[in-house]
Amino acid sequence: MKSAKTTATDVLPAEGGLGNDALLEVDDLHVEFVTRAGLVKAVNGVSYSLRPGESLAVLGESGSGKSVTAQAIMGILDMPPARIPQGSIKFRGTDLLKLSEDARAQIRGQRIAMIFQDALSALNPVFSVGWQISEMFRVHRGMSKRDAMKKAVELMERVRIPAARQRVNDYPHQFSGGMRQRIMIAMSIALDPEVLIADEPTTALDVTVQAQIMELLAELQRESNMGLILITHDLGVVADVADKIAVMYAGRIVENAPVRDIYKNPGHPYTKGLLESIPRVDQKGQELYAIKGLPPNLLDMPSGCAFHPRCPYRQDNCVTDVPPLNEINLDRNSACHYWREVLDGSHG
Amino acid sequence: MGRYVIRRLIQAIPVLLGATLLIFAVVFALPGDPIAALAGEKRGNPVVVALLREQYHLNDPLIVQYGYYISGVFQGNLGRTYANVEVSQIIAAKFQVTVNLAITALVLEAIFGVGLGLWAALRRGKATDSMILASTLILVSVPTLVTGFVLQLLLGVQLRRWTGGVEIFPIAGVSDGWISYVVPGFVLAGTSIAYLTRLTRTSLVENLRADYVRTAVAKGMPRRRVVGRHALRNALIPLITFLGADLGTLMGGAVITESIFNIPGIGQELFRSVHERQQPVVVGIVTILVLVYILANLVVDLLYAVLDPRIRYE
Numbered sequence: 001m002k003s004a005k006t007t008a009t010d011v012l013p014a015e016g017g018l019g020n021d022a023l024l025e026v027d028d029l030h031v032e033f034v035t036r037a038g039l040v041k042a043v044n045g046v047s048y049s050l051r052p053g054e055s056l057a058v059l060g061e062s063g064s065g066k067s068v069t070a071q072a073i074m075g076i077l078d079m080p081p082a083r084i085p086q087g088s089i090k091f092r093g094t095d096l097l098k099l100s101e102d103a104r105a106q107i108r109g110q111r112i113a114m115i116f117q118d119a120l121s122a123l124n125p126v127f128s129v130g131w132q133i134s135e136m137f138r139v140h141r142g143m144s145k146r147d148a149m150k151k152a153v154e155l156m157e158r159v160r161i162p163a164a165r166q167r168v169n170d171y172p173h174q175f176s177g178g179m180r181q182r183i184m185i186a187m188s189i190a191l192d193p194e195v196l197i198a199d200e201p202t203t204a205l206d207v208t209v210q211a212q213i214m215e216l217l218a219e220l221q222r223e224s225n226m227g228l229i230l231i232t233h234d235l236g237v238v239a240d241v242a243d244k245i246a247v248m249y250a251g252r253i254v255e256n257a258p259v260r261d262i263y264k265n266p267g268h269p270y271t272k273g274l275l276e277s278i279p280r281v282d283q284k285g286q287e288l289y290a291i292k293g294l295p296p297n298l299l300d301m302p303s304g305c306a307f308h309p310r311c312p313y314r315q316d317n318c319v320t321d322v323p324p325l326n327e328i329n330l331d332r333n334s335a336c337h338y339w340r341e342v343l344d345g346s347h348g
Numbered sequence: 349m350g351r352y353v354i355r356r357l358i359q360a361i362p363v364l365l366g367a368t369l370l371i372f373a374v375v376f377a378l379p380g381d382p383i384a385a386l387a388g389e390k391r392g393n394p395v396v397v398a399l400l401r402e403q404y405h406l407n408d409p410l411i412v413q414y415g416y417y418i419s420g421v422f423q424g425n426l427g428r429t430y431a432n433v434e435v436s437q438i439i440a441a442k443f444q445v446t447v448n449l450a451i452t453a454l455v456l457e458a459i460f461g462v463g464l465g466l467w468a469a470l471r472r473g474k475a476t477d478s479m480i481l482a483s484t485l486i487l488v489s490v491p492t493l494v495t496g497f498v499l500q501l502l503l504g505v506q507l508r509r510w511t512g513g514v515e516i517f518p519i520a521g522v523s524d525g526w527i528s529y530v531v532p533g534f535v536l537a538g539t540s541i542a543y544l545t546r547l548t549r550t551s552l553v554e555n556l557r558a559d560y561v562r563t564a565v566a567k568g569m570p571r572r573r574v575v576g577r578h579a580l581r582n583a584l585i586p587l588i589t590f591l592g593a594d595l596g597t598l599m600g601g602a603v604i605t606e607s608i609f610n611i612p613g614i615g616q617e618l619f620r621s622v623h624e625r626q627q628p629v630v631v632g633i634v635t636i637l638v639l640v641y642i643l644a645n646l647v648v649d650l651l652y653a654v655l656d657p658r659i660r661y662e
Contacts, residue, residue: 074566076562076565076566105569106568107568108566108567108568109566109567109568109569110568113566113567114566116566118559121558121559121560122559122560122562122563123560123563124560124563124564124578124581124582125560125656125657125658126581126582126585126655126657127581135567135569136567139567139568139569139570140568171657171658173657173658184563
């Protein structure tokens with residue numbers, strides 16, 4: 001344990017060493033799974049970056065590779081069956097994929113933390129919430145049980161769990177869904193991580209609670225200046241919190257842009273479809289828009305642009321040529337051959 | 349909690365009544381006259397025979413005899429044998445031996461079953477895993493009679509040749525203290541070890557896939573802690589249940605093992621009593637076994653609440 005710690009500090013980048021530069025840089029990441037049915041290419045060349053204090057929303061439907069990318073950053077993919085044939089994940093300039101397992105374990109939870117979707121199953125049912133939060137301090141900081149418990153109460157107060165002192169010895173099943181997710185959050189921010197990855201943190205919650213949790217995340221982020229990666233399939237959730245959005249489809253980023261631009265004027269037919277499928281009050285009574293067709297089968301990906309079978313802008317070259325990530329402007333890209341037409345709003 | 353225990357004990361009464369009535373009926377359905385058996389080859393004096401039949405209520409219908417018996421049981425009296433010895437005295441002398449045997453078996457079961465199961469689970473899909481699974485299959489399929497005699501031959505006869513006559517594991521009787529229970533205990537626990545190994549493996553493999561294990565990894569916990577604390581603590585719950593319930597099975601299953609290894613416990617006594625038609629002893633021993641079973645299950649259910657905070661007894 002001791003020796004692992006020293007090697008880790010030798011290899012790991014210093015905190016805040018690179019000023020305002022990228023905190024996390026994912027570059028051309030590929031992740032595939034070896035299954036009995038064949039090779040599943042879950043992530044095919046994803047790149048994104050995150051600066052301190054910045055919020056990135058990664059948007060996409062199930063199977064788009066957004067969670068797998070996050071798990072690759074955390075280093076919690078089961079390898080095998082997963083493998084990473086290509087790409088790099090740089091955290092403060094150091095490629096995490098080149099680090100030893102010991103060194104990565106030193107980053108996990110302490111400098112890059114993660115929140116999961118369903119807090120009931122993500123929390124251990126047989127340990128009290130206080131035990132689970134304080135474990136961070138006991139294992140990573142070598143604190144005594146009593147001091148670690150005090151810290152756990154402080155954290156529970158910080159995420160605004162009522163009567164934290166009385167409830168610290170309760171078990172996860174004794175809390176409501178929203179409170180459980182707060183405990184999950186308390187646990188993840190325990191050691192002041194520089195990056196927080198929230199994988200669909202509100203999907204299992206009802207709408208009013210969703211808003212509270214998002215607000216809490218935004219507030220914690222402002223206080224600590226950490227980078228936040230918010231993974232979601234819900235466009236409504238991200239508008240208030242995210243600075244920029246990366247839209248994923250079939251393991252690729254199809255569009256990335258500052259959050260305002262994307263809502264105002266999407267640059268990819270898929271983003272456009274997602275935005276149009278949000279139910280709106282002023283269109284009450286009209287048929288709800290749905291992107292036609294089904295998400296692609298990762299075992300048998302469409303040729304050319306993976307979205308072409310579902311795309312209203314499709315031309316002949318979409319079936320044969322994979323579109324590059326075209327630069328729309330300095331901080332905006334779209335992986336569509338016809339992004340200009342999409343921006344103009346004219347259906348081709 | 350206290351009310352729960354009392355309720356469970358009250359619920360045990362009909363179980364005890366039903367089980368003893370059943371065994372009473374079965375034992376009395378056995379052919380042969382116990383009083384005639386007392387006289388051996390000769391025919392007994394008809395006056396004495398009639399007197400004895402009267403004394404043991406043998407002329408009354410079965411249900412009346414059972415009434416006499418069970419009212420005795422509730423007064424702590426298990427009755428007398430036809431040779432006029434207190435049944436409770438006979439059982440008391442043998443009970444400790446069987447308890448020793450069953451506990452030895454249980455400890456061996458826990459060590460080997462959980463140990464092998466964990467090993468297999470951590471090496472899932474590898475050669476070790478397959479070998480452990482295959483050996484549990486063999487252990488389940490070979491009857492106790494065979495494992496018992498094979499081990500006696502190997503450890504008692506063959507091993508002694510190698511060690512120059514020194515006996516490492518005694519293979520008969522209980523005169524050497526705890527060590528004499530090791531081989532019989534292992535034979536008695538054989539099938540249970542196999543089942544527990546498989547249960548442990550399944551339980552841990554399942555828990556290692558659980559979301560909260562992924563959380564523990566994401567928290568940066570060392571692998572040893574992820575497996576040993578987070579996964580194992582959850583995986584243990586069904587294992588404790590299995591072990592607790594198995595204590596009763598082991599005590600009841602001691603009949604064959606005690607006969608093979610000549611261990612003077614209640615199993616051997618039960619075997620002899622059935623043979624000699626000592627109905628009061630047979631029923632007495634079974635009553636005790638039923639009680640052990642009921643108590644073991646109650647303890648398991650209470651342990652369950654200790655191990656799994658989601659379970660509460662009101």
